[in-house]
Amino acid sequence: MGLQDRAEATGKNVEGKVQEAWGELTGDPKDKLEGQAKQAKAAAEHAKEDVKDNVKDTIDRV
Secondary structure, eight states, X not given: OOHHHHHHXXXXXXXXXXXXXXXXXXXXHHHXXXXXXXXXXXXXXXXXXXXXXXXXXXXXXX
């Protein structure tokens, strides 16, 4: 698992949260939805990295 991959996903999640909040504040549904989409993508990237970590841990135990 790459620490850099996790950091990028976390950055994308924060960016999405800010964009979603901005969309809420300004009443712009496009910004809100784009922010939510960025957060969903970041969550998927974290999940992918979790799977990679679990596979590596399992292999290391064998």
